[in-house]
Amino acid sequence: xxxxxxxxxxxxxxxxxxxxxxxxxxxxxxxxxxxxxxxxxxxxxxxxxxxxxxxxxxxxxxxxxxxxxxxxxxxxxxxxxxxxxxxxxxxxxxxxxxxxxxxxxxxxxxxxxxxxxxxxxxxxxxxxxxxxxxxxxxxxxxxxxxxxxxxxxxxxxxxxxxxxxxxxxxxxxxxxxxxxxxxxxxxxxxxxxxxxxxxxxxxxxxxxxxxxxxxxxxxxxxxxxxxxxxxxxxxxxxxxxxxxxxxxxxxxxxxxxxxxxxxxxxxxxxxxxxxxxxxxxxxxxxxxxxxxxxxxxxxxxxxxxxxxxxxxxxxxxxxxxxxxxxxxxxxxx
Amino acid sequence: xxxxxxxxxxxxxxxxxxxxxxxxxxxxxxxxxxxxxxxxxxxxxxxxxxxxxxxxxxxxxxxxxxxxxxxxxxxxxxxxxxxxxxxxxxxxxxxxxxxxxxxxxxxxxxxxxxxxxxxxxxxxxxxxxxxxxxxxxxxxxxxxxxxxxxxxxxxxxxxxxxxxxxxxxxxxxxxxxxxxxxxxxxxxxxxxxxxxxxxxxxxxxxxxxxxxxxxxxxxxxxxxxxxxxxxxxxxxxxxxxxxxxxxxxxxxxxxxxxxxxxxxxxxxxxxxxxxxxxxxxxxxxxxxxxxxxxxxxxxxxxxxxxxxxxxxxxxxxxxxxxxxxxxxxxxxx
Numbered sequence: 065x066x067x068x069x070x071x072x073x074x075x076x077x078x079x080x081x082x083x084x085x086x087x088x089x090x091x092x093x094x095x096x097x098x099x100x101x102x103x104x105x106x107x108x109x110x111x112x113x114x115x116x117x118x119x120x121x122x123x124x125x126x127x128x129x130x131x132x133x134x135x136x137x138x139x140x141x142x143x144x145x146x147x148x149x150x151x152x153x154x155x156x157x158x159x160x161x162x163x164x165x166x167x168x169x170x171x172x173x174x175x176x177x178x179x180x181x182x183x184x185x186x187x188x189x190x191x192x193x194x195x196x197x198x199x200x201x202x203x204x205x206x207x208x209x210x211x212x213x214x215x216x217x218x219x220x221x222x223x224x225x226x227x228x229x230x231x232x233x234x235x236x237x238x239x240x241x242x243x244x245x246x247x248x249x250x251x252x253x254x255x256x257x258x259x260x261x262x263x264x265x266x267x268x269x270x271x272x273x274x275x276x277x278x279x280x281x282x283x284x285x286x287x288x289x290x291x292x293x294x295x296x297x298x299x300x301x302x303x304x305x306x307x308x309x310x311x312x313x314x315x316x317x318x319x320x321x322x323x324x325x326x327x328x329x330x331x332x333x334x335x336x337x338x339x340x341x342x343x344x345x346x347x348x349x350x351x352x353x354x355x356x357x358x359x360x361x362x363x364x365x366x367x368x369x370x371x372x373x374x375x376x377x378x379x380x381x382x383x384x385x386x387x388x389x390x391x392x393x394x395x396x397x
Numbered sequence: 398x399x400x401x402x403x404x405x406x407x408x409x410x411x412x413x414x415x416x417x418x419x420x421x422x423x424x425x426x427x428x429x430x431x432x433x434x435x436x437x438x439x440x441x442x443x444x445x446x447x448x449x450x451x452x453x454x455x456x457x458x459x460x461x462x463x464x465x466x467x468x469x470x471x472x473x474x475x476x477x478x479x480x481x482x483x484x485x486x487x488x489x490x491x492x493x494x495x496x497x498x499x500x501x502x503x504x505x506x507x508x509x510x511x512x513x514x515x516x517x518x519x520x521x522x523x524x525x526x527x528x529x530x531x532x533x534x535x536x537x538x539x540x541x542x543x544x545x546x547x548x549x550x551x552x553x554x555x556x557x558x559x560x561x562x563x564x565x566x567x568x569x570x571x572x573x574x575x576x577x578x579x580x581x582x583x584x585x586x587x588x589x590x591x592x593x594x595x596x597x598x599x600x601x602x603x604x605x606x607x608x609x610x611x612x613x614x615x616x617x618x619x620x621x622x623x624x625x626x627x628x629x630x631x632x633x634x635x636x637x638x639x640x641x642x643x644x645x646x647x648x649x650x651x652x653x654x655x656x657x658x659x660x661x662x663x664x665x666x667x668x669x670x671x672x673x674x675x676x677x678x679x680x681x682x683x684x685x686x687x688x689x690x691x692x693x694x695x696x697x698x699x700x701x702x703x704x705x706x707x708x709x710x711x712x713x714x715x716x717x718x719x720x721x722x723x724x725x726x727x728x729x730x
Binding site (some may be wrong): 216 | 450495514524527532554723
């Protein structure tokens with residue numbers, strides 16, 4: 065696994081713009097793609113990800129819904145079964161709790177339980193994570209829940225280019241994909257390929273920095289924090305390899321294990337609370353399949369098992385950051 | 398609505414076919430009830446007593462129109478033209494079952510007949526129907542969907558979300574409420590303040606009707622009118638069909654919560670007997686023809702049991718197949 069270098073014409077844009085570009089390109093490419101969700105039309109969604117799509121594609125294909133998450137996802141699953149490629153937006157990942165039925169018992173199961181008569185080409189997009197003073201019900205990171213549901217694919221990119229490439233793959237995929245969009249990553253900018261055929265396959269991690277000392281596996285907003293930490297540590301001659309799995313199901317175990325074979329040390333940084341988290345799953349497969357490479361115990365740096373508090377001073381206290389990542393890397397040296 | 402006369406659009410043969418289909422469902426369910434010990438699954442829900450609803454309603458739609466079903470779905474499956482042998486084999490958990498032994502009784506489906514599946518979650522069909530109806534509307538296909546559910550599902554939140562959205566978007570859906578008076582052992586009158594569920598339709602902006610669900614011609618005529626309205630772009634209709642489940646909730650339910658008097662009273666209102674009497678009165682059949690139909694039906698059922706017993710068990714090595722259409726590959730780039 066090499067540090068990725070983008071080729072072809074690129075443009076600097078935010079994560080939110082990269083997502084919009086992916087949706088726009090896929091809606092132009094394929095008539096069966098449409099998007100539905102709350103306030104996604106003229107308003108453009110709470111993070112303005114869908115701004116302008118209504119004007120471009122019309123109200124038939126950019127469908128504003130009532131605040132009825134089960135109806136939104138039921139409609140999306142049903143349309144997918146009938147041969148469409150819906151993109152359903154759930155306004156905040158926290159609201160996934162009120163429509164688990166359609167995701168877990170319907171979308172994920174339909175293909176298997178109906179004897180492979182059908183597939184469910186559905187993409188569910190949803191913003192998650194801390195950083196906007198959202199408090200306990202607008203800040204959560206639920207991605208690990210969905211890793212536990214066979215039949216779903218779980219995607220969680222951190223960079224604008226990856227948002228574009230992976231969302232296009234999700235929309236073209238024939239299975240249900242839940243696409244987690246970290247709120248802080250919406251606002252960060254990066255180079256994005258303008259090639260309309262730019263897609264990124266699922267199950268391929270991305271390495272952001274090279275290093276022989278410690279492997280840092282991070283997701284979402286924690287990727288940039290880890291890169292910042294790695295850059296600081298370099299000044300102290302500590303070299304970290306920062307890896308973003310980008311898709312949680314399928315998980316690119318091979319790339320992570322290859323890195324640990326080289327470094328012998330693993331720090332996992334995850335914004336979700338610790339118990340049964342993404343970091344728990346990564347630590348578990350490394351312990352099972354890469355124990356022989358480990359020279360130190362694995363460290364999992366998570367948000368602790370606590371609801372997300374409102375006040376910034378409290379929120380900053382509990383969410384991992386570049387400083388706490390540096391401190392934990394040093395424990396492994 | 399008067400149902401004294403047979404619908405003029407049906408030939409005598411088609412009218413007799415309605416009888417045959419109801420009898421096929423009845424005989425099928427009687428057979429699996431008798432064989433419940435052999436089949437061993439405690440989760441098989443017979444449709445005995447409610448046959449006129451599935452058969453009458455499905456007679457009012459075209460082959461390329463859709464239905465969604467419930468956990469009590471064998472009747473809907475057969476009424477929509479699903480294959481008898483594959484249905485029986487599925488309940489036996491065999492390889493030649495419609496879902497290759499993956500789904501069982503609660504997940505029988507025949508997508509080639511646009512029968513989009515029985516469903517083990519009470520109330521999950523109507524949200525899915527939204528998307529199927531929307532797909533039909535977006536593609537200008539003119540197809541409608543009947544979504545069957547019971548009085549139990551009538552009190553599920555997602556049903557209400559679905560009725561609201563269907564009416565708001567004028568989707569071609571017929572909400573087919575089969576009110577058999579009980580949710581498992583709980584009388585619906587104990588948990589619902591209104592007597593006629595059709596009253597609720599007005600609150601969503603659609604027409605609601607309560608009809609005799611044991612009168613196949615009344616069911617047919619009512620659904621037919623609703624279907625024509627939906628095809629013209631008028632939107633959804635709620636049809637409450639009053640009926641009764643003759644047996645327990647499942648083939649293994651001792652059913653001690655309902656009185657013998659009540660059960661006997663409803664058996665006197667048997668939908669199949671009532672229709673048979675009318676066919677004889679209309680001189681479409683005589684006792685000899687009826688006897689021939691009964692004998693032929695039992696032969697079909699016997700053959701389906703033979704087919705199912707002969708069919709192999711699913712290969713254990715295929716248990717992990719078909720979770721995904723595009724199988725997940727583990728990268729390593």
